[in-house]
Amino acid sequence: MRFDVITLFPDMVDAVMGHGVLGRAAEQGLVELVTWNPRDYATDRHRTVDDRPYGGGPGMVMKVEPVRAAIQAARAAGEPASVVYLTPEGQKLDGAGVAALADCGRIILLCGRYEGIDERLIELEVDQEISIGDYVVSGGELPAMVMMDAVARLLPGVLGHADSAAQDAFAEGLLDCPHYTRPEVVAGQGVPDVLLSGDHQAVARWRHREALGRTWRKRPDLLEQRGLSHEEQTLLEDYRREQDY
Numbered sequence: 001m002r003f004d005v006i007t008l009f010p011d012m013v014d015a016v017m018g019h020g021v022l023g024r025a026a027e028q029g030l031v032e033l034v035t036w037n038p039r040d041y042a043t044d045r046h047r048t049v050d051d052r053p054y055g056g057g058p059g060m061v062m063k064v065e066p067v068r069a070a071i072q073a074a075r076a077a078g079e080p081a082s083v084v085y086l087t088p089e090g091q092k093l094d095g096a097g098v099a100a101l102a103d104c105g106r107i108i109l110l111c112g113r114y115e116g117i118d119e120r121l122i123e124l125e126v127d128q129e130i131s132i133g134d135y136v137v138s139g140g141e142l143p144a145m146v147m148m149d150a151v152a153r154l155l156p157g158v159l160g161h162a163d164s165a166a167q168d169a170f171a172e173g174l175l176d177c178p179h180y181t182r183p184e185v186v187a188g189q190g191v192p193d194v195l196l197s198g199d200h201q202a203v204a205r206w207r208h209r210e211a212l213g214r215t216w217r218k219r220p221d222l223l224e225q226r227g228l229s230h231e232e233q234t235l236l237e238d239y240r241r242e243q244d245y
C-alpha cells in the first residue's frame, strides 16, 4: 500500500517508516511512503504556506494554494486516492475505521499545522475527516503516523508469525493478558504457577480468563461491544470469584 502524506514536516513523518514493523514492511515493499511539502509549492519568494486569519484573532492559517498544489501533485503521481484530513473534527478512528482504510487502494493524508487549514481546501480536496482522539496536539503528523501504523499492520505479509498472533489477540476485542519473562523472581515477586506448569491448555485458559477479567475491569465498554460466549461468561465468573470481585 502506498501512503502519500502532505506535511510541513516530512522528516518527522519519514521517521515512522524507519523502524520496527513498518520499517521491515517498507523494506519488503509492502508499504510505501511519499511525503509532499506544501512549502515546495509556494510560489512567492518567501515560500509562504500560512497567513493571518480573516476576521482577525491569534495564530495563522494554512493557505489553500500551496497545500492544494501539493495534494494535486500527489494525486498525479499514482492511482486514484482517497484524501484523508486528520483533524479533531474527524470521525473517531477505531478498529473498523482502520480496516476500512486498509481496503483503500491508496490514501493521501493531509496534516494540519498552526490553527488549521483554510476551510475552502476541505471543500475542494478532502474526502474524509478522521480524528485519533479528543485531546489537543500540535499538528496532524502524529495522528497520521498512528493511522499509518494501524493500517499497515492489517496488510498481508506485514506482520511476522509472532506479531500476527499478538495482533489476533488484540483484534479479538479484548485487552491483553499479563505478560511475564525471566527472571522468575524479581523484587520478591514471582510468576503465576500455571505459566510454569507446561500445561499449554491450562495456560491458554488462564490467559483467556485474564484477558476477559482485565477487559471487564478496565474497559467494560469493549465487552459491551463484543459480547461474550457462554464459555467466556463462565471464565469471567471464575475470574471475579478468584479476584474476590
Ligand SMILES: CC(C)(C)c1cccc(C(=O)NCC2(NC(=O)c3cccc4nocc34)CCCCC2)c1
Binding pocket: 086, 087, 088, 112, 113, 114, 115, 116, 117, 130, 131, 132, 133, 134, 135, 136, 137, 138, 139, 140, 143, 144
Ligand atoms: C476538542 C479537542 C479535540 C481537544 C480539540 C478542539 C480544538 C482543537 C484541537 C486541536 O488539537 N487543534 C490542533 C490541531 N489538532 C489536530 O490536528 C488533531 C487533534 C486531535 C486529534 C486529531 N486527530 O487527527 C488530527 C488531530 C493540530 C494543528 C492544526 C489544527 C488542529 C483539539
